[in-house]
Amino acid sequence: MQKKMAYSFPDEVLEHVFSFIQSDKDRNAVSLVCKSWYEIERWCRRKVFIGNCYAVSPRMVIRRFPEVRSIELKGKPHFADFNLVPDGWGGYVLPWIAEMAGAYPWLEEIRLKRMVVTDESLELIAKSFKNFKVLVLFSCEGFSTDGLAAIAASCKNLRELDLRESEVDDLSGHWLAHFPETYTSLVSLNISCLGSDEVSFSALERLVGRCPNLRSLRLNRAVTLDKIASILRRAPLLVDFGTGNYAAELQPDVFSNLAGAFSSCKELKSLSGFWDVVPAYLPALYSICPRLTSLNLSYATIQSPDLIKLVSYCPRLQRLLVLDYIEDSGLEELASSCKDLQELRVFPSDPFGAEPNVSLTEQGLVAVSLGCPKLQSVLYFCRRMSNAALVTIAQNCPNLTRFRLCIIEPKTPDYLTLEPLDVGFGAIVEHCKDLRRLSLSGLLTDHVFEYIGTYGKKLEMLSVAFAGDSDLGLHHVLSGCESLRKLEIRDCPFGDKALLANAAKLETMRSLWMSSCAVSFGACKLLGQKMPKLNVEVIDETEPPDSRPESCPVDKLYIYRSVAGPRFDMPPFVWTMDEAVKILH
Amino acid sequence: MELQLGLALPGSDTWSRPLLKLGLYEDINVNSKKRGFDHGYLEDEFSAASFKNYEKGLVGWPPVKTWRRKKLRCQVHNHMTAAENGCCVGRASNSTYVKVKMEGVVIARKIDISIHQSFETLTTTLMTMFDIFDENRRSFKLTYQDKEGDWLIAEDVPWRTFVRSLKCLKLIRSRGYQ
Numbered sequence: 001m002q003k004k005m006a007y008s009f010p011d012e013v014l015e016h017v018f019s020f021i022q023s024d025k026d027r028n029a030v031s032l033v034c035k036s037w038y039e040i041e042r043w044c045r046r047k048v049f050i051g052n053c054y055a056v057s058p059r060m061v062i063r064r065f066p067e068v069r070s071i072e073l074k075g076k077p078h079f080a081d082f083n084l085v086p087d088g089w090g091g092y093v094l095p096w097i098a099e100m101a102g103a104y105p106w107l108e109e110i111r112l113k114r115m116v117v118t119d120e121s122l123e124l125i126a127k128s129f130k131n132f133k134v135l136v137l138f139s140c141e142g143f144s145t146d147g148l149a150a151i152a153a154s155c156k157n158l159r160e161l162d163l164r165e166s167e168v169d170d171l172s173g174h175w176l177a178h179f180p181e182t183y184t185s186l187v188s189l190n191i192s193c194l195g196s197d198e199v200s201f202s203a204l205e206r207l208v209g210r211c212p213n214l215r216s217l218r219l220n221r222a223v224t225l226d227k228i229a230s231i232l233r234r235a236p237l238l239v240d241f242g243t244g245n246y247a248a249e250l251q252p253d254v255f256s257n258l259a260g261a262f263s264s265c266k267e268l269k270s271l272s273g274f275w276d277v278v279p280a281y282l283p284a285l286y287s288i289c290p291r292l293t294s295l296n297l298s299y300a301t302i303q304s305p306d307l308i309k310l311v312s313y314c315p316r317l318q319r320l321l322v323l324d325y326i327e328d329s330g331l332e333e334l335a336s337s338c339k340d341l342q343e344l345r346v347f348p349s350d351p352f353g354a355e356p357n358v359s360l361t362e363q364g365l366v367a368v369s370l371g372c373p374k375l376q377s378v379l380y381f382c383r384r385m386s387n388a389a390l391v392t393i394a395q396n397c398p399n400l401t402r403f404r405l406c407i408i409e410p411k412t413p414d415y416l417t418l419e420p421l422d423v424g425f426g427a428i429v430e431h432c433k434d435l436r437r438l439s440l441s442g443l444l445t446d447h448v449f450e451y452i453g454t455y456g457k458k459l460e461m462l463s464v465a466f467a468g469d470s471d472l473g474l475h476h477v478l479s480g481c482e483s484l485r486k487l488e489i490r491d492c493p494f495g496d497k498a499l500l501a502n503a504a505k506l507e508t509m510r511s512l513w514m515s516s517c518a519v520s521f522g523a524c525k526l527l528g529q530k531m532p533k534l535n536v537e538v539i540d541e542t543e544p545p546d547s548r549p550e551s552c553p554v555d556k557l558y559i560y561r562s563v564a565g566p567r568f569d570m571p572p573f574v575w576t577m578d579e580a581v582k583i584l585h
Numbered sequence: 586m587e588l589q590l591g592l593a594l595p596g597s598d599t600w601s602r603p604l605l606k607l608g609l610y611e612d613i614n615v616n617s618k619k620r621g622f623d624h625g626y627l628e629d630e631f632s633a634a635s636f637k638n639y640e641k642g643l644v645g646w647p648p649v650k651t652w653r654r655k656k657l658r659c660q661v662h663n664h665m666t667a668a669e670n671g672c673c674v675g676r677a678s679n680s681t682y683v684k685v686k687m688e689g690v691v692i693a694r695k696i697d698i699s700i701h702q703s704f705e706t707l708t709t710t711l712m713t714m715f716d717i718f719d720e721n722r723r724s725f726k727l728t729y730q731d732k733e734g735d736w737l738i739a740e741d742v743p744w745r746t747f748v749r750s751l752k753c754l755k756l757i758r759s760r761g762y763q
Contacts, residue, residue, distance in 0.1 A: 081652075082645030139652070165652050193652070275656070299656055301700055303710055329713075349657070349697075350682065351647045357682055357695040359714065381647065408647050439648075465646065490645070 011036075015044045024049050043067060050074070051485075051510050053091060053115065054535065057564040058099035069108045070134075071100070075115035077513050077558055078463075079488055081139065084515055084556070086541055088571040091115045094124075095569075101128035109134035116140070122147030126154035134160040144169035145194075152178035162190040164218075170195050173222070177203040181210070188216035192242050192273065195220070201227060209234040215267075218242025221275045226254050229261035238265050243273035246300070250280045263287035272296035272321075279306040289313035293340075296321040298347050304358075308333045318374075319343040324360040324381065331364030335371025344368055345379040351408060362389040369396035377402040384415040385442055390424025394431040403428055404439035410466035410491070413443040420444055426451030429459070436483075439463040449473035453480020461486040474498035478505045488513040495553075496523035507533055511560040515539075519557055522550035527559070528577025535562045536577035537570070545575055687715045687725075687756040698748060704740055711756060726759045 018041055021027055031041040047070040048061060061068070075091025093115045100107055107129045117140045125132065132155045137143075145168065151161065152175060177200050179186075186207065191199070199222045208214060214235045223231070223244030232238065248254060258281065262268070268288050277300045292314045297307065298321040307326045311317070317338040324346055326334070334341065346364070350357045362385045369375060375397045385407050394400075414421055421442040429435060429452050436458055440448065444467035452459065453476035460483050468474070475498040477487065487509065495518035506512060506527075521538065524545075528536040538545050539556035566578040681699035694714055701707045704727070712722055727739040731750040739747055739754070 079645065081650045082648045083651055084645045139650075165650070167652070298653070301657075301697070303700070303713075305709065305713060347653065348647065348649065350695075351649050351654070353682065353695065355693070355695060357697070359694075381649075406647055410643070410646065463648075465648075 011040050014040050018044055022047070046070060048072070052560050052562075053093075053096070054564065054567050055510070055560060055562045058096045060564065062099060062103040066103070068104055069106060070111075071107070071109065072111040073115060074113045077488065077511060078486070079490065079513055079515070080114055084490065086539065086571075086573060089539070089574065090567065090569055090571070092569060093117050094121045097121045097124045097128075105129065106131055108132060111136040111138070112140055113138040114140065116142040117147070118142050119144055119147035119150070123150045126150040131157055133157055136160065136162040136164075137166045138162070139165045141167035145171045145173070145175040149175035149178040152176065153180070156183060157185055158183075159185055160188040161186075162188060163193050164190050166193050168194055173199040174203070176200050176207060179203075179207055184210050185213065186211040187213045189214070190216070190218040190242070191220050192218040193220065194222070199223060205230060205234065212237075214238065216240040218272060219244040221245050224248065225258070225281065229257045232261040232265055236264050237267055239267050240270040240294075241265070241268060241272075242296075243271070243275075245276050246274045246281060247276040247278040248281070250278065255281065255284060259284040259287065268292075270294035274300040277302050279303075282306055282310055285310070286313055290315065292317060294319040298323055298345065301325065301349065304330045312337045314338060316340055321345040321347070323347050323349045324358050325349055326364070327359045328361055328364040328367065329359070331360075332367045335367045339372060340374060341368070341372040342374050343377040344375065346381060348381040348408060351381070356383050362386060365389070366392050369393040373397075374399070376400060379404045381406045381408060383408050384412065385421060385424070386414045386416045387419065387421055387424035388416065390421065391427040394427035398431050399434065400428070400432040401434050402437040403432065403435060404437065404463070405441055406439065407441040410441070411443045412441075420447070422447040422451065426455070429455040434458055437461045440467055441465060445469050446473040446476070449476040453477055456481050458483050460484065462488070464489045464492055466491045468492045468494060471495055471498040475501060478502035485510045487511075489515070489517060491516040493518055496520050499523060500526065503527060503531055506559055507531065507561050509561065511558065513556075513558050515556040517557075518553045520551050521545045521548065521554050524554055524557060524577050525550070533561055533563070535560050535566050538575045538577065539573060540575070541573045683751060684753040685711060685714070685756070686754070688758055690715065696754070698751065703744055704747075711754075715756065724759050725756050728755050728757055729753065730755070
């Protein structure tokens with residue numbers, strides 16, 4: 001019977017069928033059906049996503065999947081974005097590139113997030129992969145424009161170069177000129193993170209002019225407003241555009257030139273950039289506003305009236321990123337004009353000011369929740385909140401998948417009742433049954449975690465700060481949230497008990513970060529001993545954790561599952577709790 | 586304290602409130618430079634790197650990406666140079682925020698003076714901020730306190746002079762001052 005099954009579908013047929021299966025989850029499921037499916041699948045998997053570069057080693061990936069064309073890797077924990085992970089922690093991509101250079105000569109795509117990329121790595125990429133097409137460096141660091149020059153010079157088939165939010169050492173703006181005159185395949189270029197005061201503009205202009213497939217272009221601040229028109233006229237098929245500097249003295253000819261250039265881009269749907277905005281130039285955008293689906297004004301320090309006007313011309317807007325200058329009144333306008341809105345992010349213009357500098361409160365978010373039924377993703381910074389508002393938002397937007405609220409002052413209670421915000425966030429998890437990501441803030445007791453554990457069944461990522469009363473809080477989350485993959489906690493009174501009682505849970509998650517909590521060194525050691533498939537790493541920049549009593553709490557703790565065992569590239573301030581390696585460190 | 590290792594997956598245990606309430610966690614006084622645990626971090630040279638954005642005593646809070654913070658700070662600085670750096674109210678020396686009070690209103694507001702280039706835009710913004718309708722505009726007068734501590738009428742001086750010597754603003758009801 002078994003033989004019959006095996007011969008009824010030759011490998012090639014199965015392979016062809018599998019080629020329609022793109023999702024990692026589905027491919028993983030396919031590979032578990034039987035040995036022969038595992039074999040066939042692994043030979044035809046072209047795309048690999050590795051959410052934690054230390055969960056597996058390059059060799060292991062190469063051994064299992066020999067024909068990969070596209071790889072995505074993530075390095076540092078999310079809290080590295082907020083300076084909680086010290087420099088030198090890790091996340092180096094070079095070992096991966098070095099191994100793949102030999103094993104994957106036909107590699108086409110590399111996507112990295114929060115990794116340390118050196119010029120050496122970039123040069124190796126340029127040299128090793130003849131058909132290299134896509135390089136995305138999201139929040140990466142460690143490289144300079146010299147490395148970029150190597151990529152530009154050698155990658156003849158490059159389609160996409162995206163450096164979003166990376167820290168680049170700007171040695172010279174002339175790296176752009178390293179793209180040969182014969183190079184014409186650019187589709188997407190994001191250099192918005194570059195500071196360089198002299199981006200070789202003429203090289204950029206020529207590059208844009210000779211790449212007919214260019215659809216996405218995000219410039220950096222060095223490109224002045226008066227230059228935008230000339231760029232746009234060379235790329236009239238752009239779908240996504242990021243301006244550079246959007247400020248200049250108002251001159252009628254510059255204005256009309258700019259307005260004309262924008263209106264000639266009939267496919268333009270997404271705008272970003274807008275550094276140093278002079279409001280008088282905003283009307284140049286009005287002709288394309290009706291087509292815009294995505295608008296990032298999160299660097300534009302323009303006031304509410306100008307923002308309101310702009311937003312009111314964009315009825316098709318699906319995604320808006322903006323500073324809190326928009327104020328409640330602007331959000332009310334947004335709610336009435338933009339019925340297709342799916343994602344809203346409101347950033348603080350003065351995050352460290354003690355008093356509010358703008359009139360943005362929970363009312364703005366309530367208004368948007370009422371007016372925009374398709375709202376799915378929220379990131380909102382504000383200074384006050386109430387349970388009533390959160391309950392209203394939850395009831396208005398049951399389709400929320402991502403809800404991140406940051407009340408700027410830690411432990412701020414409901415401003416109307418002075419109670420904790422447990423009930424409000426509880427309503428969010430209860431009503432939003434598809435919620436995958438949640439960030440908490442404000443005054444919160446263990447009760448909020450009880451709600452989260454009870455209702456947050458689809459929750460994959462949870463961020464907690466200055467919340468909870470006891471280990472019970474952490475226990476609710478670890479024992480209740482079935483889909484939890486990433487948990488990051490700072491400044492909460494969670495200690496050993498919940499962690500140790502739920503040790504097995506940690507193997508079902510990608511990672512756990514805890515800083516300024518109450519987990520003792522002894523508990524970390526115990527966890528490291530008992531759970532060989534977990535890497536338990538203690539970060540302490542002041543002194544080795546074993547120079548203090550075992551009951552002392554550790555400063556920072558990062559636990560992640562791994563089949564590669566403990567890593568060997570740890571800096572002096574990171575200690576692994578793995579029994580076998582401890583002695584060597 | 587008894588440490589119990591639970592290797593089974595969660596779901597079957599009965600949990601009782603821990604007898605020991607962890608008193609290690611103190612209320613964070615956000616205006617002090619103290620961290621949650623007394624480890625004397627600030628004295629240690631290693632700490633320097635992790636405290637580069639150590640404002641208000643809390644690292645990494647509010648959770649605004651370092652990258653974004655840098656870009657915004659850059660912009661404020663540029664505006665500053667443009668506005669000829671007249672104002673220094675605010676906790677940081679490079680702040681361009683000025684306190685604005687309105688007569689009869691208890692809570693003061695703050696406004697970023699560097700993004701304005703004329704009394705026109707400033708007044709419009711203030712009217713919106715304090716919910717004053719167009720018709721009532723003329724019944725309010727914009728006054729300011731200069732570096733010497735004197736209160737003056739804003740529109741009596743040129744914009745540049747105003748910005749250079751401005752310390753804080755106040756909207757008063759016009760009592761027939763012309």
